[in-house]
Each structure stands twice: as structure tokens, then as C-alpha cells.
Amino acid sequence: MTGTSPARTVVLIHGLWMTPRSWEKWTERYEAQGYRVIAPAWPGLEGEVEEIRRDPSRIAGVGLREVIAHYEEIIRPLDRAPVIIGHSFGGTITQVLLDRGLGSAGVAIDSGPVKGVLPLPYSTLKSAWPVLGNPANKNKAIALTPEQFHYAFTNTLSKEESAAVYERYQVPGSARVLFQGAFGNFNPRAATKVDFRNRRRAPLLFIAGAADHIVPPKVNKANLRLYRKSPAVTEYQEFPGRTHFILGQDGWEEVADYALNWAAHHGFSRV
Numbered sequence: 001m002t003g004t005s006p007a008r009t010v011v012l013i014h015g016l017w018m019t020p021r022s023w024e025k026w027t028e029r030y031e032a033q034g035y036r037v038i039a040p041a042w043p044g045l046e047g048e049v050e051e052i053r054r055d056p057s058r059i060a061g062v063g064l065r066e067v068i069a070h071y072e073e074i075i076r077p078l079d080r081a082p083v084i085i086g087h088s089f090g091g092t093i094t095q096v097l098l099d100r101g102l103g104s105a106g107v108a109i110d111s112g113p114v115k116g117v118l119p120l121p122y123s124t125l126k127s128a129w130p131v132l133g134n135p136a137n138k139n140k141a142i143a144l145t146p147e148q149f150h151y152a153f154t155n156t157l158s159k160e161e162s163a164a165v166y167e168r169y170q171v172p173g174s175a176r177v178l179f180q181g182a183f184g185n186f187n188p189r190a191a192t193k194v195d196f197r198n199r200r201r202a203p204l205l206f207i208a209g210a211a212d213h214i215v216p217p218k219v220n221k222a223n224l225r226l227y228r229k230s231p232a233v234t235e236y237q238e239f240p241g242r243t244h245f246i247l248g249q250d251g252w253e254e255v256a257d258y259a260l261n262w263a264a265h266h267g268f269s270r271v
Contacts, residue, residue, distance in 0.1 A: 008036060009038060009078060010030055010036070010037050010082060011074070011085070011103075012037060012039040012085050013039075013084065013090035013091075014041070014087060014090050016088060016089045017144060017149075017153075017170055018087070018088070019048075020041050021048075025256070026247060042059070042067050042174075043067060045058075053143075053171060059171075059172065060175075061139045063191065064092075064192065068096050072097060072100065075102050076102065081202070083103065083105050083107070084105075085260075086109065087247055088111070088214065092113065092114055092192055094111070094204075095111065099194040101201075102202075104202055104267035105203045105263040107204075107205045107259045107262065108220075108223075110214065110246055111219075113222075114192040114223065114226075116185065116196065117219060117223045118222060121216050124216065127214045128214070130145075138175055138179050139175070141175070142172055146166050149166045151213060155213050157243075157245075196230060199231050201232040202232070203232065205263070206223065206236045208237070209239055209246045210238055210242060211241050211243050213243070213244060221236065237258060239254070242255070
């Protein structure tokens with residue numbers, strides 16, 4: 001949006017098995033309010049969903065370090081620090097970027113864990129098992145089946161409703177990212193490592209969906225508690241009945257507005 005102050009820029013980071021299309025409703029809503037919205041794809045996920053499904057080989061083997069570096073290269077040249085909002089592994093990436101001094105505020109929605117988060121609920125393991133269950137998947141691009149997607153992302157929707165969401169948004173994901181996230185606690189140099197004592201970190205909000213199977217509130221709360229070691233602002237908001245498809249599920253507007261209003265208050269007011 002020409003003429004928009006960089007201080008009112010919002011960077012949206014999507015998660016695994018998704019593309020920037022997952023933010024389409026949020027982007028339109030934020031731009032209508034006068035914000036400049038940047039929603040880049042992960043490396044290898046540029047282009048439309050349908051195209052990526054035809055040839056997912058370009059995302060195979062892409063790891064979290066490459067994805068994080070990609071967003072850092074986009075954000076650092078901006079004249080003023082943007083708000084960073086990430087979903088799922090995009091939430092993990094948001095935490096790492098804030099720890100590196102980027103962003104005026106961050107919102108981690110249904111955030112994947114960073115190194116140090118210990119809970120591994122059954123629903124999380126079941127959602128990830130189609131990939132993690134076979135170590136040979138590590139350098140592959142793995143798609144969820146419609147049934148697996150229904151359990152992991154859209155568990156409160158009917159099978160018919162879930163199938164429509166699957167067709168619109170789901171793409172194969174880099175198994176390496178999932179392996180790196182799942183086993184980060186066993187790697188002293190994990191890509192997901194952050195300094196929980198970082199007092200210079202920008203304000204961070206965790207948003208959780210109460211019905212999320214991939215990242216239940218228990219995981220978000222455990223992540224939140226680790227930041228008690230820092231005086232930096234860290235808050236939590238839970239939305240009842242929301243699944244991992246919180247970005248597009250009925251009532252998404254409430255979540256989008258809460259995230260932006262919180263970030264505008266804690267982030268844009270600081271720059």
C-alpha cells in the first residue's frame with residue numbers, strides 16, 4: 001500500500017502444510033484498516049496451492065533455519081519494526097525473530113513449540129505421527145490425507161466442511177521442519193532455541209484455540225511459563241471452540257481483531 005508508514009506494517013507467517021493463502025481473510029481485513037500487510041511464503045512454497053501440490057519437491061528438505069533466515073531477510077531492511085504474527089510453526093518462527101530483536105510486537109497463534117517446551121499431548125503426537133512415524137520421511141515433502149487433516153486442523157467441522165478447507169489450503173509440508181521442532185529439546189543448537197530471559201524482546205502474545213488438536217492450550221501455556229524469566233511483556237489469550245484452523249474457522253474475525261488490537265497497543269505505540 002503506497003504511502004503507508006512502515007511502522008504500521010504487519011508481517012504474517014504461515015505454518016506447516018499451509019501457504020500465505022491461509023491468511024487471505026486476515027490480509028484483506030487488515031489492509032481495509034489501512035495497514036500494509038506482508039505475507040511471504042516459506043522458501044519453496046511460492047505460488048498457488050494447486051501448483052505446489054503438482055510438484056512439492058521444491059519444499060522437500062527445507063529446514064527451519066532456512067525459513068527463519070528468509071523472514072529475517074525480509075524484515076530487517078524495513079525502515080521501522082513491524083508487528084509479526086505467526087500461526088503454528090509461524091508462531092515458533094515469530095518467537096525466534098523477536099528474540100533476535102526484530103518486530104515491535106509479536107503474536108504467536110497456536111504456536112509450535114520452541115526448545116524447552118516439554119508437554120507432548122496425545123492429540124499432538126497423533127497429528128504429527130503421519131510424518132514423525134517414519135524417520136525416512138525427514139527429507140521429504142509429506143501431505144496429510146483428508147482424514148488426517150480433519151483430525152489435526154478441522155476437528156470440529158463436518159467431513160464435508162473439512163474437505164472443502166483441505167482442498168482450498170492444504171499443501172505438502174517439509175518433514176524436516178516437523179522433525180526439527182519435535183526433537184529440538186535433544187539438540188543443544190536447535191533452530192528453535194530462544195533466550196527466555198531476554199529483557200529486550202518485544203511484547204509477545206500467545207493465542208490458543210481451546211479445541212486445537214495439534215497445539216492444545218497446554219502446550220501454549222507451557223511455552224508462556226518459560227518467558228516468566230524475562231520482564232518483557234508476555235500475555236496469553238484463549239478462544240473457546242477454536243481448532244488449528246483458527247485463521248479461517250467461523251468467528252475468525254474476533255481472533256484477527258484481538259491480535260491486531262493487542263499488537264497495535266503494545267507494538268505500534270512503542271515505535
